[in-house]
Amino acid sequence: MEQYIVSARKYRPTTFSSVVGQRALTGTLKNAIATDRLAHAYLFCGSRGIGKTSCARIFAKTINCANPTADGEACNECESCRSFNEGRSMNIVELDAASNNGIDDIREVIEMVQMPPTHGRYRVFIIDEVHMLSSAAFNAFLKTLEEPPSYVIFILATTEKHKIIPTILSRCQIYDFNRITVNDIAEHLASVAANEGISAERAALNVIARKADGAMRDALSIFDQVAASSKGNITYASTIANLNILDRSYYGRLLDAFVKGDVPAALLIYKEIRERGFDSLFFVNGLGQYLRDLMVAQNPATACLLEDADEVKAEMAAAAAKCPPQFLYRAMALCNDADLNYRAASNKQFLVELTLIKLCQSFSPSPSDGDNGEGQLKPIVTKQAEAAKETKADEIAKAAKIAKEADVAKVANIAKEATAATAPASTPASTVRPGRIPLPKISLRHGLVDEKAAANAAQNAADTVREKRTRAYSPEAVNTFWESYIQSHPSAKVIINTMRTAKPRQIGGDSYVMTVDSEIQSNVLKPALPEIVGYMRDRLQNDNFDIVVEINTGESSPMTWTEREVYNYMVKENQAFASFAEEFKLTLL
Numbered sequence: 001m002e003q004y005i006v007s008a009r010k011y012r013p014t015t016f017s018s019v020v021g022q023r024a025l026t027g028t029l030k031n032a033i034a035t036d037r038l039a040h041a042y043l044f045c046g047s048r049g050i051g052k053t054s055c056a057r058i059f060a061k062t063i064n065c066a067n068p069t070a071d072g073e074a075c076n077e078c079e080s081c082r083s084f085n086e087g088r089s090m091n092i093v094e095l096d097a098a099s100n101n102g103i104d105d106i107r108e109v110i111e112m113v114q115m116p117p118t119h120g121r122y123r124v125f126i127i128d129e130v131h132m133l134s135s136a137a138f139n140a141f142l143k144t145l146e147e148p149p150s151y152v153i154f155i156l157a158t159t160e161k162h163k164i165i166p167t168i169l170s171r172c173q174i175y176d177f178n179r180i181t182v183n184d185i186a187e188h189l190a191s192v193a194a195n196e197g198i199s200a201e202r203a204a205l206n207v208i209a210r211k212a213d214g215a216m217r218d219a220l221s222i223f224d225q226v227a228a229s230s231k232g233n234i235t236y237a238s239t240i241a242n243l244n245i246l247d248r249s250y251y252g253r254l255l256d257a258f259v260k261g262d263v264p265a266a267l268l269i270y271k272e273i274r275e276r277g278f279d280s281l282f283f284v285n286g287l288g289q290y291l292r293d294l295m296v297a298q299n300p301a302t303a304c305l306l307e308d309a310d311e312v313k314a315e316m317a318a319a320a321a322k323c324p325p326q327f328l329y330r331a332m333a334l335c336n337d338a339d340l341n342y343r344a345a346s347n348k349q350f351l352v353e354l355t356l357i358k359l360c361q362s363f364s365p366s367p368s369d370g371d372n373g374e375g376q377l378k379p380i381v382t383k384q385a386e387a388a389k390e391t392k393a394d395e396i397a398k399a400a401k402i403a404k405e406a407d408v409a410k411v412a413n414i415a416k417e418a419t420a421a422t423a424p425a426s427t428p429a430s431t432v433r434p435g436r437i438p439l440p441k442i443s444l445r446h447g448l449v450d451e452k453a454a455a456n457a458a459q460n461a462a463d464t465v466r467e468k469r470t471r472a473y474s475p476e477a478v479n480t481f482w483e484s485y486i487q488s489h490p491s492a493k494v495i496i497n498t499m500r501t502a503k504p505r506q507i508g509g510d511s512y513v514m515t516v517d518s519e520i521q522s523n524v525l526k527p528a529l530p531e532i533v534g535y536m537r538d539r540l541q542n543d544n545f546d547i548v549v550e551i552n553t554g555e556s557s558p559m560t561w562t563e564r565e566v567y568n569y570m571v572k573e574n575q576a577f578a579s580f581a582e583e584f585k586l587t588l589l
């Protein structure tokens, strides 16, 4: 009876040309061998299962081959090649540092290094997962690596290049292995299937390739698993059932619901998915990936980023044609938001349902349809707001340009306050309610900005123009990061105590207010505020996020002001803003 060998072993590559997905790299290695320019140490880097060890073995075999072929491959026939293929060559020594990382293990290797080859020219020492060596082992090894005997070649392999110390890196020729593409993996699986007499649909092989996430070894293992349960006929249906993968058609149906704004349909599809046993986070991520695929399929220039069979690409492009790009960007941000908030959410189903509702509403956002009550979710993205956003960007760009040429401090004020003044327009995806406007910034309310702060503001304004982070986030995320700031600054007792009692409250878009009880608290807090805001912006990945401090006086607060009142206040309090508003003819929408 024929012995069953798992595909990952049976189809392990034996020549450079049979290594999948690393063509450039194997070409360079072959060339080095052909021209006899060999280094004493190589470092192979890259994630697991992408051919590092296979390449190391092929390399060892090829440099010892007595009759290499014309295109630089091992002949697989000479005595040396046969001893390699049968696993009895003394010219290859493999050490898996993941399980043998002590000083005794490496001493054994160092001893073996002293022994010259009996056949062939080189002895090759492969040390896998070299970053796992203990530091004592590393030090013992360093000297040998520095001055190995002429017949020794080291091939070090690692999945974590950043853990390799510079002294090692500088002594090695470094090769970075690519993650193998879905297409390359699927093609290889097709040839394996043909060899094994198994029929396999290309769509099924694509699913397996995607699941393997760039690792051929994993792909072959999954292939074996699916082949075993599909009884020699691998279909798309049998594969997604076997691997518990959510069929793409669910996402297609959801997209239809989004296009129609059909909230009930979307919620029922989600129910169906849960009933089939799929995890909600898995679903959210799958949906995000689907939307991303739609986005890249939409544009011929980015279609190459869609790693899939041509018929799937065509199908995706057809579906994508239904969607304006703005919708896809928003939808991706919403999925990302749900992903980020998932762990913190106490009611995860609610979070996902809310996300689906927002997705249904964000296809053709318009303030006129839907419920206009308090519970309204619809993001207000009007044409006006979009236009204002563009105008604002232009203005800041202009201000930044002037800042370079003229009075830095003065223009910094203008640019900064322009941001404050038009903040609502810059937050299209949030739920800005009409009649509210974020408060002006601290610097404005207190009127005083020193020169240094102004210069910083100029820099900020320039940064704003360069690349402004505008990731969507939830109020929960604000609370979470607020809490994490408090946790990570235990010594700043007064500040964090104030932060505990004065939690930020959203007053519109990305503007938050914290209400403190006294002037004293406010004075303590103010110097720390830029750092806190910077921290929050970094965590939220959104540069529009801002906080103002308000002292609770019991009087009518600016929160209840109308836009006109805020505008008038800004004009009255700040000459620079007044002239800026005049120069660029700012008006309220």
Ligand SMILES: [Zn+2]
Binding pocket: 064, 065, 066, 067, 068, 074, 075, 076, 077, 078, 079, 080, 081, 082
């Ligand atoms: Zn040979």
